[in-house]
Amino acid sequence: MFTDSHCHLSFPELSGNIATLRERMHSAQVTRALCVCTTLEEFDDVHRLALQYPELWSSAGVHPDNEGVREPDVETLCQLASLPRVIAIGETGLDYYRLNGRTVADMEWQRERFRTHIRAARLCRKPLIIHTRGASSDTLAILREEGEGEHDGRQAGGVFHCFTESLDVARAALDLGYYISFSGIITFKSAHELREVVAFTPLDRLLIETDSPYLAPVPHRGKTNDPSLVPFVAQQVADIKGISVATVGERTWANFDLLFQPVISEHPSL
Template identity: 50%
Template sequence: MFVDSHCHLDCIKLDEFEDDFDVLMQRCLAAGVDHMLCVAIDLDKYPRMLRLVQHYPQVSVSAGVHPMADPDKDVDLATLRAVADSNSVVAIGETGLDYYYDRLDRAAQQQRFRTHVQCAVDLGKPVIVHTRDAGEDTLAILREENASQCGGVIHCFTETMAFAEKALELGFMISFSGIITFRNAEALREVARQVPERHLLIETDSPYLAPAPHRGKQNHPAYVRHVAQQLAAIRDTSVEQIAAITSANYFRVFGRC
C-alpha cells in the first residue's frame, strides 16, 4: 500500500527487532509498506547496506555520499559512476547542501553536490537532494548542472512554497517526512497542501525524524503511515488515495527494480 521513498535501513538499531533485520522487514511489510528506497550515505558502509537488503525485492537502493559525511569520504565522478552504473541502483544520493551543521566547508559541499548531479545526468538516474539553510545555492547548482535532465526529489522537504515552485520547474518531486506531523510545522503543512498531486512523495528518513505519535523514538518505515495520514488530513482526502498517488509517483520516477 505505501512506498517509503527515503529510509536508511542499515542505520536502524535492531534491538527492538530481536536483533534481526528480517524481523524489521516483516514488521514493515505487515504494516502495508510494499516498497522502500534505502538511501546510501557513504561508500564505506555501502557493501554492508547492499548485503542487508539483497534478499528483499521490496527494497531499492541509491548510491552516493551524504553532504554531512566526513571530508575524507569524498568521492570523484569516476568512482561514483562506477558504483552507480548498475541496474540495481535506482537513484544517486543522497546529496545536497547542509549549511545548518556546516560539518564540511561550503565549497567542498558544493563540489560534492555537483559531482552527484553530474553523475545523475550522465547515467539518467534521479538525484536525491538534501537541503538545509541552503535553498538558493541548492537551486543554483541544480540549474547549473542541468538537473532537469535527470529529475529527482527534494527529500524531507522543509522549504517554502516559493522554493517548491522552483524545484517543480526543474521537474523535481517533493517528499514529505514526519516533520509534517510536528505541532510547530503549520507553514510546512500549508506547502504540503499546495504541491501538485503528481509531484508528491512520502518518506520516513528513518531512523531519524519519527512522526507523531512516536516523536523522539527511533523511526522505521512502518511509521510512514503516519505521514500519509497527516497528508490525507491536510489535503482533505483519504489515506488510501495518498498511498495510491505517492506509490504511483514513486514508481514513475524511480522504476520498479
C-alpha cells in the first residue's frame, strides 16, 4: 500500500489518460495520490480530479517558477483550501535555478508570493508543500521569519517536496518540524549525496512521491512518470535503510495521514 504524496495529473501528459492511470495505480498497490496545483488558473482542473476520484486529493497554490499568471492572496488561498478534499497549500517556495539574466535581488516578487502562501497556511491551518531549488537559504530564512519552527500552536508545517538539497538543509527542514519527500531522483546513478540524505532522514518524517509526469525512476528513467511508479522510490528507500519495501509503504502512508490528519480524519472511509 503506497501513497504518492506529489503528482500533477492535471498536466497534459497525464490528464487525458486518467482511467488507465488509475488501473496502473491499483495494480501497483498505489492507493492514494495528492494532485498538486501550480497556478490558480489550473486549480479547478486539479480539484475536479480530487472530487471525482476517491483515491485522489488536491492542493491550492502557485508554483514559484510561474510568471504571468494570476497572483494569489491570502484570502483566495484560504477560500480554496476550505473546499472539500483540498488538504494543502502549494506548491510554493523559491526557485533561483533559472534567473534568466536577473539577480537574486530581482526575485523579490517570488519571495513575497512565498510569504503569502505561508501566511495563508498558518491562517487556515493547512500544511505547506515547499519547492526549493537553488534558494534553500532564503527558503529557510523566510519560513523562520514568518514564524515556522516556533511550535507555538500556529505552525503550518508541511513537506519539502522532491528534495534535492544538502544534508544541512535536510537537518534544518527537520528542525523546523517539516517532512522531507523523495522522488525518483534517488534512483539515479549520480544521486550519491542525495541517498545519504535519505539514510539520514528519520523514517517517521519521510514521504515518497513521483512529481509525475517528470522524474521517472530507474528503470523507467526518461519516460513519462505517473503515480504507479512510486513503489520504485519506496524500494530505493528500503534498500538504503535496510528495511522492507512493505515497511516503507506502511510508514510513508502513516506519515501522509499524520501530516494531513485534520482533513483526512473527516473522511475516514476514503
